[in-house]
Amino acid sequence: MKATLIIIQNQADHEAAKALVGKLMKSxxxxxxxxxxxxxxxxxxxxxxxxxxxxxxxxxxxxYLVEQHGLTRADLVPLLGTASRVSQVMSGKRELSMTMVKRLRERFHIPADLLISASGSVAA
Structure with a gap:
């Protein structure tokens, strides 16, 4: 099938590009x-x-991470510091520190930037 790639600059290009992928999949x-x-x-x-x-x-x-890994909030204590700190983080009242980000990243194998963006910012 002779087809050229579509550079997508607008919604019409986007729709055409998706249609092209559908055709190319059949080849x-x-x-x-x-x-x-x-x-x-x-x-x-x-x-x-x-x-x-x-x-x-x-x-x-x-x-979500706690549920997916079959954990409880208590399992976050070694990662976040104390039960009180876990409660503050889980209620949105406390930002993550870089140490917390590192521990969570290592435990759950997720990118640090995901934790930082979810937190909004990181405490020093």
Whole structure:
């Protein structure tokens, strides 16, 4: 299939690019697979620029991580310091320190910038 990549500058280009990926997916030719991957990357770049993802609020993020890992709030004490500090962080009354960010990042294997954006800022 002869197809050129679509540079996405507006919503119409975005729709056309998605349609092109759909057509390229049906092809068995290696060159079309390469075009499909390249076009999908252009779509992803456009969507990230147009609709940036926002980190969830820190209490929501931590609640999700605790649930997904089968933990309790008490399991956060070694990461955040004290039960009181866990309570303050989980209620949104306390920012994370860099030490807390490091410990959470290492424990949950998530990017530090996700924790920092969810927190809004980091205490010194």
């Amino acid at each position: 068995n030719e290696a060159v079309d697979r390469a075009r499909m991957v390249a076009q999908a990357r252009l779509i992803e770049a456009y969507e990230r620029a147009r609709w940036p993802r926002k980190a969830p609020p820190l209490p929501d993020l931590l609640t």
